[in-house]
Amino acid sequence: MTPDTTLHLTDYLFYFFALLAVFSGGVVVFSRNIVHSAFALMFTLFAVAGLYVLLNADFLAVTQILVYVGGILVLILFGVMLTNKIVDVQIKAGSIHVLPASIITAVIAGTLCGVFTLTDWFVVPGADASAVKTTAPHIGEALITNYVLPFEVASVVLLVAMLGAAMIARRERKK
Amino acid sequence: MNIIEPLVKIALILLINLTTVAYLVYTERRVSAFIQNRVGPNRVGPMGLLQPVADIVKLFFKEDIVPTAANKFVHSLAPLISLIVALSTFAVIPFGNTIHLFGRDIKLMIADVNVGLLYLLALSSLGVYGITLSGWSSNNKYSLLGGLRSSAQMISYELSMGLSIIGVLMIAGSLQLDKIVVHQGNYLGGFLPAWNIFLQPLGFITFVVAYFAETNRLPFDLPEAEPELVGGYHTEYSGMKFGLFFLAEYANMITASAVITTLYLGGWQFPFIENFGFSPLAVSLLQVAAFGVKVALVLLFFIIVRWTIPRFRYDQLMNLGWKVMLPLAVLNIIITGFFILV
Amino acid sequence: MLTDFGRILIFLLIGVIFTAGGLIASWLLRPRRPYPEKLSTYECGEEPVGGSWVRLNVRFYVVALIFLIFDVEVVVLFPWAVVFKNSGMLAFLEMAVFLAILAVGFVYVWVKGDLDWDKPSPRLPVYVKGKGIISEEMERTEEKEYVSV
Numbered sequence: 332m333t334p335d336t337t338l339h340l341t342d343y344l345f346y347f348f349a350l351l352a353v354f355s356g357g358v359v360v361f362s363r364n365i366v367h368s369a370f371a372l373m374f375t376l377f378a379v380a381g382l383y384v385l386l387n388a389d390f391l392a393v394t395q396i397l398v399y400v401g402g403i404l405v406l407i408l409f410g411v412m413l414t415n416k417i418v419d420v421q422i423k424a425g426s427i428h429v430l431p432a433s434i435i436t437a438v439i440a441g442t443l444c445g446v447f448t449l450t451d452w453f454v455v456p457g458a459d460a461s462a463v464k465t466t467a468p469h470i471g472e473a474l475i476t477n478y479v480l481p482f483e484v485a486s487v488v489l490l491v492a493m494l495g496a497a498m499i500a501r502r503e504r505k506k
Numbered sequence: 507m508n509i510i511e512p513l514v515k516i517a518l519i520l521l522i523n524l525t526t527v528a529y530l531v532y533t534e535r536r537v538s539a540f541i542q543n544r545v546g547p548n549r550v551g552p553m554g555l556l557q558p559v560a561d562i563v564k565l566f567f568k569e570d571i572v573p574t575a576a577n578k579f580v581h582s583l584a585p586l587i588s589l590i591v592a593l594s595t596f597a598v599i600p601f602g603n604t605i606h607l608f609g610r611d612i613k614l615m616i617a618d619v620n621v622g623l624l625y626l627l628a629l630s631s632l633g634v635y636g637i638t639l640s641g642w643s644s645n646n647k648y649s650l651l652g653g654l655r656s657s658a659q660m661i662s663y664e665l666s667m668g669l670s671i672i673g674v675l676m677i678a679g680s681l682q683l684d685k686i687v688v689h690q691g692n693y694l695g696g697f698l699p700a701w702n703i704f705l706q707p708l709g710f711i712t713f714v715v716a717y718f719a720e721t722n723r724l725p726f727d728l729p730e731a732e733p734e735l736v737g738g739y740h741t742e743y744s745g746m747k748f749g750l751f752f753l754a755e756y757a758n759m760i761t762a763s764a765v766i767t768t769l770y771l772g773g774w775q776f777p778f779i780e781n782f783g784f785s786p787l788a789v790s791l792l793q794v795a796a797f798g799v800k801v802a803l804v805l806l807f808f809i810i811v812r813w814t815i816p817r818f819r820y821d822q823l824m825n826l827g828w829k830v831m832l833p834l835a836v837l838n839i840i841i842t843g844f845f846i847l848v
Numbered sequence: 849m850l851t852d853f854g855r856i857l858i859f860l861l862i863g864v865i866f867t868a869g870g871l872i873a874s875w876l877l878r879p880r881r882p883y884p885e886k887l888s889t890y891e892c893g894e895e896p897v898g899g900s901w902v903r904l905n906v907r908f909y910v911v912a913l914i915f916l917i918f919d920v921e922v923v924v925l926f927p928w929a930v931v932f933k934n935s936g937m938l939a940f941l942e943m944a945v946f947l948a949i950l951a952v953g954f955v956y957v958w959v960k961g962d963l964d965w966d967k968p969s970p971r972l973p974v975y976v977k978g979k980g981i982i983s984e985e986m987e988r989t990e991e992k993e994y995v996s997v
Contacts, residue, residue, distance in 0.1 A: 366580070373635075384853045392853075393624040394923050401631025402919045405638070405661060406912045412642055412654065467621060467681050471927030475939045482942065485924065486949040489917050493953040496913040497962045512855045516862055566874045574887045586871070590863045597859045617855040624926060625856075631919075646889050658908050661915040668922035675929040741890055746874030750867060821965035824911070828963045832918075832954075836947060839925075843940050846933060 345385050352378035369407050376400050390467045515616050519596055527756040528558035534809050541813045562749070570745035573645065580643035585743065585750035588636025592757035595629045598622040599764045600684045602774045602794040606786060614774075614794065615684065622683035623675060626765060627668050630720055634660050636754065637722075637739045644742035652738030655820060656722055662827035663719035663726075669835035670713035673706045673842040674769050687773030701772040709838040710770045712831050717766060719827065721758045724812040726823060763804035771800050910962055921950055 351374060358371035376399045383392035474482050532547065532554070539546025547554040572581055602614030619625055634657045641653015678686040692700040703710045719726040735741075740751045767773060774797040779789055818826070925943070932939055957963055973981050 366577070370580075389619070389621045389853070390624070390927065393621045393628050397624060397628040397631055398916075398919055398923055401628060401634070401664075402661075402912075402916045405631075405634055405657060406909070406916055408638060408642075409654075409657070409909050409912045412638075412650070467624075467927045467930050471929070471931035474924070474928055475931065475935055475942055479942055482924070483945055483949070486921070486946045489920060490949050490953040493914060493917045493950075494956060496917070497910070497957050497960065500910040500913060501960070501962065512858060516855075516859050520862065520866060566877050567879075568874075569879050569881065570874070571882070571886055573889045574884070575889050582871070586864070586867050589867045590860065593863045594856070594860055597856045616859055617852040619852045619856065624923075627922075644889075647891065654908055658911045661919075662911060665915060665918045665922065668919070669925070672922070672925050672929045675926065676932045679930060679933045681926070681930060736890070736892070745878055746871055749874075750870065824963070824965045829958065836951075839929075840944070840947075843932065843943070847937060847940055 341385055345382070348378045348381035348385065351375075352382070365411055369404065369411055372407070373400060373404055376404065388466055390470055511612065512616060515614075519601075519616065520593065523593065523596060523757060523760060524753070526760055527753055528562065530756050530759065530805060531561070531752075532558050533805075534812075537806070537809050538813045541810070565746055565749035568745035570747060571742075573742050575645040576742060577643040577645065580639050581742075582747065584636050584640035584643060585747045585754070587639065588633070588754035589750045589757065591629055591632045591636060592754040592761060595626060595761040596764065598625050598683055599761075599768055600687055600773060601764070601797050603790055605790040605794075613684075614790075618682065618684050621681045623671060623681045623686070623769075626683075627664070627671065630667070631661075631664055633720065633758070636751075640743065640751070641739040644739075646742050648735045648737065648741045649739050652735045652741070656739065659722075659726065659823060659827070660720055662824060663716040663831065666712050666827065666831035666835045667716040667720065669832070670709045670716065670838060671769065673709035673838045674702050676839070676842050676846060677702065677705055683768055683773075687768060687775060690772040691775050693777075699772055699775065699777040701770060701775070703770040706838060706842055708834060708841065712835045712838060713770065714766060716827075716831060716835075717762045718808075718811070719823075721762050721808075722755070723759065723808060725815045725818050727812075727817060759805060759808055760801070763801045763808065766804050767797065767800040771804070773797060907965065914957060914962070917953075918950075921946075 355371040355374035355378065359368045359375060362368045362371060376395065380392045380395040380400075383389075383395055535557075536546040536554070547557040550556040550560045572578055597616045598619050600613075600615040600618075604611050604613050606612075637660075638653045638657040641649040641651070641656075644650070674686060675681065678689045680686065680689075690699065690701050694700050694704065698704055737743075740748055743751060774793040776789075776793050776796040779792060784792065924946075928939065928943055932943075975981050
């Protein structure tokens with residue numbers, strides 16, 4: 332196994348996943364049928380998970396599937412299915428607030444591009460990415476040493492999110 | 507990367523898996539008949555052993571009826587998703603120790619992923635899709651209700667599943683399934699195999715109950731509770747698409763048994779085999795056999811439970827999931843942590 | 849690591865080919881004799897009443913929301929559990945605090961009844977001495993008779 336050929340294979344895979352992500356992302360945004368949007372989102376999330384795998388971020392990749400595909404998308408599907416009149420599948424997914432939206436998009440895109448160009452990408456010559464065994468223990472290590480505070484704050488954030496969710500849903504139910 | 511070896515393993519696993527599915531259906535029918543004092547299928551072939559073949563051939567020749575009101579694309583996609591998710595869990599299950607064959611070491615699992623345990627959990631969380639989408643796309647009231655019920659049920663129990671697994675993880679200290687099994691090869695006090703079922707009985711119970719709910723088997727088969735929902739999410743399915751759902755249900759059962767065996771029953775470990783003085787090859791083969799026997803026993807347990815226990819009511823099911831299983835699973839983590847510290 | 853995920857990809861592809869192959873084979877073999885009644889939605893032999901894509905109980909949504917939060921919690925617990933054995937008391941306490949904070953939310957949701965599933969409260973038939981078993985339906989028919997008489 333020469334390093335050259337593996338490079339090619341992973342390159343192809345990278346472009347495949349990247350194209351899949353961009354294309355399905357486009358479908359999410361431009362499809363007028365909300366169910367198709369939700370479907371396309373599934374492919375986007377999978378493609379991003381694939382990209383994570385290519386980056387050797389195994390834990391992140393599986394977490395991506397577990398939380399986003401197995402959790403958030405289910406929530407979205409519930410939302411879609413609980414909404415009235417999906418039958419005419421023409422649930423509107425049109426464009427509103429074009430001006431503010433484009434401004435925000437431009438700002439975010441600009442920031443991203445800025446970060447992208449300003450970051451000092453360095454490539455360690457001859458580094459073998461597959462030498463990295465697994466990321467999970469490192470993440471665990473970091474969580475209980477350097478990042479204890481963010482870790483505990485995260486639980487507070489989750490708590491607030493849960494209370495908020497329960498609150499909103501309860502008001503909905505009283506109606 | 508040697509491509510032949512994984513391909514052979516994949517082909518073998520799929521083949522064995524699907525044959526087991528076919529005969530699992532047969533076994534379930536025979537066992538249920540036995541439990542209910544009936545005979546069961548016994549006409550096709552000796553003792554009815556060719557019944558599964560007849561069933562499969564029949565499914566191929568059945569007309570496929572898609573209701574006019576259905577969303578056709580999603581309707582055909584849903585069974586595919588169901589079966590693929592059910593099968594692909596098997597990619598990370600170790601079904602034997604590394605075996606030395608034809609002058610090389612062969613690992614008896616398809617992919618030894620570093621995050622195998624999370625992969626299992628992630629895939630079981632995808633199981634919701636096949637059912638929800640089939641229920642929704644059929645545009646039938648029973649299907650939709652069945653699909654929704656089942657997805658709410660599955661996500662509720664998935665939490666207890668994930669939390670129970672953490673106990674195993676704390677003991678093994680690795681997300682790799684292979685390492686978890688190797689870790690269960692020790693002995694407690696010299697005589698009891700260090701299987702996780704003995705190390706954490708509470709976690710085992712919550713995990714098994716949660717997995718029963720995940721596979722939608724009785725007493726958790728609310729999604730297709732016949733008396734109230736006709737066929738549940740697959741009411742509007744016929745022919746091969748129905749067949750795929752059927753296969754998926756049983757494939758899920760096999761996956762569940764394999765996972766339970768791997769995580770809690772010592773996987774391919776054959777207790778005390780090192781004392782018998784077999785050749786390494788014989789040991790490896792016996793370990794594979796041990797794995798097979800354990801899985802078969804868990805499957806039998808699944809079947810017997812199905813034909814013995816009545817179904818829950820939906821509010822009871824949700825109560826059990828959120829108010830009993832979830833706290834118990836968290837309690838298990840705390841107990842495990844406490845014991846590891848002491 | 850890549851090759852292991854690569855194998856999973858191969859497994860998935862073979863799985864897709866296999867299942868799709870099954871569907872295609874049956875598509876070639878099976879008969880097609882559709883007629884409108886056969887293709888109508890099944891509703892126990894009745895004409896289907898209305899569509900089925902209606903607004904459903906918001907309960908399901910609440911469950912999914914709470915699930916999502918706990919799901920994230922479980923995911924965070926995983927890397928912690930991997931390193932727990934070698935980290936000792938401090939790690940245990942950190943996790944205890946983490947769980948305790950979330951437990952507050954769980955208790956809140958529980959007490960406020962967000963975890964309770966709405967269930968119908970049917971009036972069960974009761975036995976009244978001298979009148980026999982009285983069920984709701986019977987009362988209704990009795991009332992009707994009273995009105996009509």
